[in-house]
Amino acid sequence: TQLLEQSPQFLSIQEGENLTVYCNSSSVFSSLQWYRQEPGEGPVLLVTVVTGGEVKKLKRLTFQFGDARKDSSLHITAAQPGDTGLYLCAGHKTGANNLFFGTGTRLTVIP
Amino acid sequence: DAGITQSPRHKVTETGTPVTLRCHQTENHRYMYWYRQDPGHGLRLIHYSYGVKDTDKGEVSDGYSVSRSKTEDFLLTLESATSSQTSVYFCAISDYGTRQLGSEQYFGPGTRLTVT
Numbered sequence: 687t688q689l690l691e692q693s694p695q696f697l698s699i700q701e702g703e704n705l706t707v708y709c710n711s712s713s714v715f716s717s718l719q720w721y722r723q724e725p726g727e728g729p730v731l732l733v734t735v736v737t738g739g740e741v742k743k744l745k746r747l748t749f750q751f752g753d754a755r756k757d758s759s760l761h762i763t764a765a766q767p768g769d770t771g772l773y774l775c776a777g778h779k780t781g782a783n784n785l786f787f788g789t790g791t792r793l794t795v796i797p
Numbered sequence: 798d799a800g801i802t803q804s805p806r807h808k809v810t811e812t813g814t815p816v817t818l819r820c821h822q823t824e825n826h827r828y829m830y831w832y833r834q835d836p837g838h839g840l841r842l843i844h845y846s847y848g849v850k851d852t853d854k855g856e857v858s859d860g861y862s863v864s865r866s867k868t869e870d871f872l873l874t875l876e877s878a879t880s881s882q883t884s885v886y887f888c889a890i891s892d893y894g895t896r897q898l899g900s901e902q903y904f905g906p907g908t909r910l911t912v913t
Contacts, residue, residue, distance in 0.1 A: 688838065688839070690839075692839075719901075726906070726907070727904075727906055727907070728801075728887050728889070728903075728904025728905050728906055728907055729840070729887075729904050730904070731901045731902070731903075734901070774839060774840065776840075783845065783853065784830070784842040784845065784855055784856070785842070785902065787832075787839035787840040787841070788839050789837060789838065789839045790839050
């Protein structure tokens with residue numbers, strides 16, 4: 687059983703469109719991170735959110751941590767081909783020694 | 798980019814043979830991790846280390862062992878490889894453990910292992 691479920695699993699959109707990726711759980715997390723992974727490489731951290739309701743912006747990317755700290759979303763405005771990749775959320779639970787990764791969303795932005 | 802290398806990058810081996818994967822870092826980070834990545838499962842932690850000779854199990858540790866004799870090297874061993882261990886293996890490092898909010902993990906390029 688996966689602790690963090692991401693949706694959609696696959697997403698293919700045209701350049702310039704907006705999109706939202708969701709990361710959901712029934713568990714509470716003390717912090718949540720979003721990573722992007724490109725083919726043949728390891729994941730790279732995009733952002734960390736630690737407070738319920740927190741919103742962080744990274745250029746065209748907006749990240750939100752749910753009020754109850756059980757879910758998060760990633761919104762991309764005016765997607766570009768360079769946004770193509772696998773997006774992974776990862777949560778830290780109080781008392782645990784490891785991050786729990788989501789199932790991933792594979793995004794393809796078509797020029 | 799964080800200085801993390803993994804070797805080999807690709808390996809094909811037969812069921813029942815031992816396999817050792819190596820992770821080498823030049824960042825002097827205290828924590829090192831081994832993950833496996835499989836479709837539909839994301840990344841799952843196998844083992845991690847919080848110092849030289851200090852290691853602990855992750856959520857999918859069965860069939861794997863690790864060793865860390867130097868700060869810069871973290872070895873993952875499959876004592877007797879099975880087809881279910883076919884996967885992409887990633888090493889990661891961090892300055893702080895995951896108990897520290899916002900601690901970032903830096904990942905290596907991965908090793909693709911196929912067990913036939």
